[in-house]
Amino acid sequence: MKRNLQIKFGVIAATILLCLFGIFGLPTSLAQVKENFQKNIHLGLDLRGGSHLVLQVQLQDAFMATADVTMQRLQEELKKQGVVLPPMDRNSPATLDDADKIQINVHGVPVDKTSLFRNLVAEQFPDWILTPVSSTDYRMTIKPSEAIKLKQDTLTQTMHTIERKINALGLAESSVQQRGRAEAEAELLVQLPGVDDPARIKALLQEQAMLELYEVKDGPFSSEQEAMAKHGGVLPLNTKLVHAVARDGQASGYYLLAMSPVIRGTDIRSAHAGQGETPGRWETDFVLTQEAAHRFEQFTESNIGNRLAIVLDGSVISAPTIQNRISDTGRITGAANEQEASDLALNLTAGSLPARVVVEEERTVGPSLGADSIHEGYVAGLAGLIAVVISMLIYYRAAGINATLALVLNAVILIAALAYFDATLTLPGIAGIILTIGMAVDSNVLIFERVREELRAGKGVAAALDAGFSKAFLTIIDTHVTTVVSCAFLFLFGTGPVKGFAVTLVIGLIANVFTAVFVSKTIFDWELSRKRVATLSI
Amino acid sequence: MEFFKNTNYDFLGKKWPFIGLSLLLSAAGIISLFAKGGPRYGIDFRGGALMYVKFAGTPPVDRLRKAIGARIPVDVQEIVGSNEVIIGTEVRSDAALNAARQTMDQTLEATFGAPAGKLDINNTGASELADRLREALQRAPVAMPEQDLQALAKNVLTFRDTPPRSGLITSLDDLAKVQGVTPAVMNVLKQETFPGQFAVRQTEIVGPKIGADLQHQAILAVLYALGGMLVYIALRFEWIYGLAAVIAVFHDTIITIGLFSIFNKEVSLTVVAALLTLVGYSMNDTIVVFDRVRENLRISRREPLEAVINRSVNQTLSRTVLTSGLTFLTALSLFLFGGQVLNGFSFCLVVGILVGTYSSVFVASPIVLFWHNFADKRRRPAGVPAAVKDNARRGAAKVK
Secondary structure, three states, X not given: OOHHHHHHHHHHHHHHHHHHHHHHOOOOOHXXXXXXXXXXXXXXXXXXXXXXXXXXXXXXXXXXXXXXXXXHHHHHHHHHOOOOOOOOEEOOOOOHHHHHHOEEEXXXXXXXXXXXXXXXXXXXXXXXXXXXXXXXXXXXXXXXXXXXXXXXXXXXXXXXXXXXXXXXXXXXXXXXXXXXXXXXXXXXXXXXXXXXXXXXXXXXXXOOOOEEEXXXXXXXXXXXXXXXXXXXXXXXXXXXXEEEOOEOOEOOEEEEEEOOOOEOHHHEEEEEXXXXXXXXXXXXXXXXXXXXXXHHHHHHHHOOOOEEXXXXXXXEEEOXXXXXXXXXXXXXXXXXXHHHHHHHHHHHHHOOOOOOEEEEEEEEEOHHHHHHHHHHHHHHHHHHHHHHHHHHHXXXXXHHXXXXXXXXXHHHHHHHHHHHOOOEEOXXXXXXXXXXXXXXXXXXXXXXXXXXXXXXXXXXXXXXHHHHXXXXXXXXXXXXXXXXXXXXXXXXXXXXXXXXXXXXXXXXXXXXXXXXXXHHHHHHHHHHHHOOOOOOOO | XXXXXXXXXXXXXXXXXXXXXXXXXXXXXXXXXXXXXXXXXXXXXXXXXXXXXXXXXXXXXXXXXXXXXXXXXXXXXXXXXXXXXXXXXXXXXHHHXXXXXXXXXXXXXXXXXXXXXXXXXXHOOHHHHHHHHHHHHHHOOOOOOHHHHHHHHHHHHHHHHOOOOOOOOOOHHHHHHOOOOOHHHHHHHHHHEEOOXXXXXXXXXXXXXXXXXXXXXXXXXXXXXXXXXXXXXXXXXXXXXXXXXXXXXXXXXXXXXXXHHHOOOOEOHXXXXXXXXXXXXXXXXXXXXXXXXXXXXXXXXXXOHHHHHHHHHHHHHHHHHHHHHXXXXXXXXXXXXXXXXXXXXXXXXXXXXXXXXXXXXXXHHHHHHHHHHHHHHHHHHHOOOHHHHHHXXXXXXXXX
């Protein structure tokens, strides 16, 4: 064998070994071969089952919460300076796009305190722009730069909270990422492969789990009208009417609560589910942070005999009477079953979402469909491949073996590349593979037809092979580069599935130039080098 | 073996009937698209909720329509050849999205699921099943460590999901084959669970905003990709070749989408992937022919372009037929064995390969020829010498 040929075979052998290693690793048993294969080839959600969710973060919630905190702080700071203002209010942006239109209305600033008020806002609340409305009233709007920061922070925080929830559920291989390129895009993409109970997971992720404890001012009332009637049609200052859900012996109704909570979701350190005193009853216990425990202790001490409302995601779930001083623990009773209690514990520990999330898109593939798709795809792929191989062998005889080897090697390289790049194989990815195989067949056909032409023109075997390969090579480069160019655009501008198609196709095309041109030619050269061949089986 | 040896068909001489056929097919597609107000977009692009539900026997389509239709407007479609239905509802607002899904879920469970108090084993997850069995097993009493319980639940569901059951158990007795299901466990299973008549195989919910986004992005990506190919081919050949290739591909896409519209098939994201594949195939075919034209033009400078193109098409004919035939075989096997998920996808490929092969010969090549003839005619009154004329023919754009 010529030295040149030896080097070429070395390159091919090294490539094959590298690919096999990428796909199967270094197995020691037959079972491990299968196991490593499944570990290295990641199947997409559409093939193995699972859920794909796009969650829209309702950023306006975070803006409203920020405005509430600002209002409270501003009142406190002013009080320190000896100025007591009538209650401030804010607007409630209804949609995501209006989130940064949040505004706080300040009323009744005494004219002689104007400069004090203005200085205070400028110094202590630099994130807000103060605009006078009249001599005593002002409007505060959030600075654009601050709005962008708040949006980003809220998104990041939401993402981390959802990540914590998913991790607590023990869902392997799940991912949460921000969707879209623009920073302002308030959407998160959650991928949950292999999840067999998507409805529960979805509910769990959406649960804002905002636990708040409020002082009960009055109630319960059976309806909103009743509550309003009792207070002369106007709610007392700094109070709000909150709906109570029917749960664990509590009838549905309304409570009049203090405007701001004693304890917020962020004050909770940990939570866990446990059996109640009566067996079969489940409850969730939570522990407060040190700072909150101190606050809670003071509050409960001075409010013994009063009622305390436990509010979860905006609804009162129970309103027990404070029996004695409580420091750092609390308990939520009345879960319907163990799962509900432990889900709540998980949510409380993971932390509350800074804003509500709404499911914008869900694609769930049941595990049985995934299994079927793989099976069917396998059968179809195999049937197609066998048909192609048989036709090639009949039409090109011995040269068909070359083509078959090149095809198989192409598929091996493609799968190995997917394993090395940690890419995920999806349905559109399979479309890419099909196109790759089609183009691989085409490359072989192009070359062989060209060689036949050269043979017909009367050239010798070696000369015909050389001419055929080099002429077909130009065409192959043109077709392949054109497709790669289009893939580049698809990758840049396309969404998930389109991208998957582009990636597999590009890998396949590069592999194809190697197998159809280099490998196939090397095999022919080797045949020629063994003996002097007068005719070519093509 | 060889099918075509030194063929010499006059392809371009017979171009008119074929161009007529192309125009007819395109027109039929476009008319159908206009009449139906655009392609029938899948839920991915339109916004809505879609559920693929499998039944143990023939799906009770009418009962489904009645039960769910009483609460939300639904479209129940039977997948021929399988016991599956697609229940779809279009949703115009994000808020209604989850409500629609829940309504569908609940109504299905209430109408076809397990009786009250039992867990529907065909629509449950492993952790839910384990939770359900834990206490019942203790009461039975069957001693089972937590680890074994989890493994049992998993085994039962894996058994349920593997073909031929594919997600549906019709009788709990089938579970006796599962590892870990002893007669005692079987009793508990029978007492706590029930095999419902249906299994939800796939759920797709897409908000209208995201749907519009996806649609927009898919169209944009395809247009950019076409533009990219046009520029590359224009650089490698001449601009008219790039334009002709892109027009041919566009022609294939129009006809395929038109056929989707005529057959009332849905255009989903997977179909877009198939359209991309067909664009790839068609472009590949066209370039192979053009490449040969370029090569032949270099050898025989004096021959009229029509003859050169004809000869090039003939020379590549064997390759064209073989490649298209083989890829067509693959697509056909996918269409026949690929299952319902890939149905739209493979339909698109089967049509696309046929149209794409033919468009390289009868759409792309005539366009190049027309343009050069047109460019020549404009020059002829000025009395251009023959040699220059031939040069001009090969590089009209550059000379102009």
